[in-house]
Amino acid sequence: MRGAGVCAILAAAVALPLSPTAHAVTADKTDDKLTAGEILKPNESVKSENGQYKLIQQVQGNLVLYGPGNKALWGTPTSGTTAYATMQREGNLVIYNASNQPLWGTNTAGNPGAYLEVQDDGNLVIYSASNEFLWSRHAYVGSLPSGHTLKTGQWVQSRNGEYRLLMQKEGNLVLYNRADKGLWTTPTGDRPGAYAAMQREGNLVIYSSSNKGVWTTKTAGNSGAYLAVQNQGKVVIYSKDDRPLWSVN
Missing domain, CATH: 2.90.10.10 (Bulb-type lectin domain)
Known part of the structure; x- marks a missing residue:
């Protein structure tokens, strides 16, 4: 049985195919x-x-x-x-x-x-x-796809394993480096059970446990946009054709 800990992230996420595997x-x-x-x-x-x-x-x-x-x-x-x-x-x-x-x-x-x-x-x-x-x-590698969410304790990790964007139990979405130093956070604390949603219309939104929007990147109007955590520690929202829409250095 393999343990859950992983030292290196080597694979990139790519687009979802539109038909099931033949001969399943x-x-x-x-x-x-x-x-x-x-x-x-x-x-x-x-x-x-x-x-x-x-x-x-x-x-x-x-x-x-x-x-x-x-x-x-x-x-x-x-x-x-x-x-x-x-x-x-x-x-x-x-x-x-x-x-x-x-x-x-x-x-x-x-x-x-x-x-x-x-x-x-x-x-x-x-x-x-x-x-x-x-x-x-618990973790996405490289990106949070359109339509996906981060619940408490889940994160997006850069492909080199150096950075992770973590949805914390108090309600903040926080970017950490490998030394667990906080580099950036949303102003959404004191909201236990909050979650982050990369919405299909293009907004990254933090919702409270009662599903009330409390913070957003204001990137709506970009259907299929996704969030990426890059190897250099940059957090970027890209359109589906890879145009940068919003970022955190």
């Missing part, structure tokens, strides 16, 4: 992995080796990780429709609806043979075929 097969329920080409249909699941954590594709559309006591620890924002999950052969974990339209993905394409592992410590990690870290339920 049902997941092997006897192990803790979803390997290249395997799918999870509604009500199907894979478990950690110690049996304490279960990743299940729910009938209502969410892919959810449960821990001890059947407590939900993580889930995809894909409820409201029949859906299935597939670990695609090019490296993306993708949720598709019944019409084979993509609803959500990890943006880890470009890594043929990558696989998803449900770990004994409760982490959910995608590794490349050569066992390099690509994605986890």
Whole structure:
């Protein structure tokens, strides 16, 4: 069993493909992995080796990780429709609806043979075929894609591992260097449970636990924009055609 700690980040996130992997097969329920080409249909699941954590594709559309006591620890924002999950052969974990339209993905394409592992410590990690870290339920590598959120304890890490943008429990979104020195923060403290959303219309917004917007980059009108944490420590919002819209040095 591999630990959750990772020293080096070597892979870049790329665009989500628009069609499911051909010749996908049902997941092997006897192990803790979803390997290249395997799918999870509604009500199907894979478990950690110690049996304490279960990743299940729910009938209502969410892919959810449960821990001890059947407590939900993580889930995809894909409820409201029949859906299935597939670990695609090019490296993306993708949720598709019944019409084979993509609803959500990890943006880890470009890594043929990558696989998803449900770990004994409760982490959910995608590794490349050569066992390099690509994605986890706690961290994004390089960028926060359009439509994705950072909840408390989640972060975006630069590809070289030197910087991370962390959503903290008190409500601030903070940029740290490797020495854990704070370099930049949003003015959103004293809001436990707040989260950051890279909205599909282009705004990065901090929401309170009651879903009230409390801070924004004011970059709306740029559908498909995404946030990047660069190797030099710069945080940038780019349009979908890679024009810089907003930045923090």
